[in-house]
Amino acid sequence: MRALAAIAFTLAATHAAAQAVTISPADTTQSFIAAHKGQRVMLRLRSGQELSGKIRDSSERLLVLGEVSGREFFDAVIPIDAVEAVLVRVRER
Secondary structure, eight states, X not given: OHHHHHHHHHHHHHHHHOOOOOOOTTOOHHHHHHHXXXXXXXXXXXXXOEEEEEEXXXXXXXXXXXXXXXXXXXXXXXXXXXXXXXXXXXXXX
């Protein structure tokens, strides 16, 4: 019974930790990326390519994506202007 309660609590805490993506009127792609530093995201580029990884760093013009899925030994440096969309996981299955 205690194990079941612990599992239910863990699941509830995980679900509660998931937060919806929010933006403010002053946000830009660069400020959104900077705010999500350290998080795992998927980037859709203007070329149509999608890259998934962890935002390591960003500046006004560039971002560094680490732990790139399918290319674990590489980091990617991407121009901010090349980013069409930032996809952020907000909940687990």
